[in-house]
Amino acid sequence: MEISAAVDANRAWWDSTVSVHLRSDFYDVEGWLRQGRGPRAHESETLGDVAGLELIHLQCHFGKDTLSWARAGARVTGLDISPQAIDAAADLAERAGLAERADFVCAPVDEAVTALGGRTFDIVYVSLGALSWLPNIDNWARQVAGLLRPGGRIFLHDVHPLSEALADDDLTVIYPWFEEARPIVDTMAGSYADMTATDVLPGEPTYTWNHGMGEIVQALISHGMRLDLLDEHDWTSFQRFPWLIEEGEEKFVTPSDHLRVPLSFTLMATKA
Numbered sequence: 013m014e015i016s017a018a019v020d021a022n023r024a025w026w027d028s029t030v031s032v033h034l035r036s037d038f039y040d041v042e043g044w045l046r047q048g049r050g051p052r053a054h055e056s057e058t059l060g061d062v063a064g065l066e067l068i069h070l071q072c073h074f075g076k077d078t079l080s081w082a083r084a085g086a087r088v089t090g091l092d093i094s095p096q097a098i099d100a101a102a103d104l105a106e107r108a109g110l111a112e113r114a115d116f117v118c119a120p121v122d123e124a125v126t127a128l129g130g131r132t133f134d135i136v137y138v139s140l141g142a143l144s145w146l147p148n149i150d151n152w153a154r155q156v157a158g159l160l161r162p163g164g165r166i167f168l169h170d171v172h173p174l175s176e177a178l179a180d181d182d183l184t185v186i187y188p189w190f191e192e193a194r195p196i197v198d199t200m201a202g203s204y205a206d207m208t209a210t211d212v213l214p215g216e217p218t219y220t221w222n223h224g225m226g227e228i229v230q231a232l233i234s235h236g237m238r239l240d241l242l243d244e245h246d247w248t249s250f251q252r253f254p255w256l257i258e259e260g261e262e263k264f265v266t267p268s269d270h271l272r273v274p275l276s277f278t279l280m281a282t283k284a
């Protein structure tokens with residue numbers, strides 16, 4: 013299968029997820045609007061004060077994470093390949109009263125620098141569930157470096173590549189660790205945010221690509237980024253394995269009597 017056909021199929025799938033995700037308990041959009049929540053504590057602790065900074069969120073989905081940074085005082089731009097997601101993000105910005113400090117752009121990550129017309133930012137932000145949708149990590153790193161001003165930083169919290177390579181209910185490696193041209197095909201009905209939404213999401217194939225940790229780090233370094241932080245976590249933000257225990261909001265941890273493997277990771281790097 014051509015990579016472009018796989019990316020098109022993914023775009024159509026993500027378009028279909030938007031209405032499902034907007035009403036899901038997982039995203040709890042109404043609660044987020046009501047409570048005025050900002051970024052997650054671990055993100056704010058790592059990035060520090062963002063007031064007055066310009067931030068671009070790559071793969072922003074319908075903009076909830078993007079707009080959380082606007083609440084913290086940043087001027088935000090969200091970019092996503094899904095037109096439905098971008099429309100929903102602009103609508104959410106209005107509903108949250110944040111439209112004046114937020115804009116949203118529909119484009120593939122691989123074309124981000126061109127789509128932004130050469131604009132540069134203080135922060136590139138990427139949140140969970142992003143890199144595996146991209147066929148080529150070197151292209152991604154080139155865009156990240158091209159979007160940053162000198163001294164600008166990327167903050168990434170994503171699924172760990174080991175977790176991407178494992179089966180769903182045990183610790184057997186069944187998918188590639190290293191990036192391969194051939195995608196991993198998934199025909200699961202529903203989505204991570206609502207497994208019951210099988211009417212809207214009946215199991216059309218989606219296509220993902222894993223990228224090893226060294227490939228991710230090396231891609232950034234080779235595009236002029238300096239690694240500041242790389243933290244592998246034994247927790248993640250969703251029920252990745254049946255044995256994980258929910259410990260507070262968006263935190264699923266490994267119980268003490270279970271073998272610990274990295275489930276997510278945080279990376280920060282600075283453009284020289």
Ligand SMILES: C[S@@+](CC[C@H](N)C(=O)[O-])C[C@H]1O[C@@H](n2cnc3c(N)ncnc32)[C@H](O)[C@@H]1O
Nearest residue numbers: 026071072073092093094120121139140141145
């Ligand atoms: C898991 S979601 C984003 C996660 C975000 N942390 C959230 O929960 O809102 C992944 C997003 O990546 C977008 N996406 C997938 N492939 C893309 C590509 N090639 N370029 C830009 N966006 C892409 C999808 O449309 C989707 O909105």
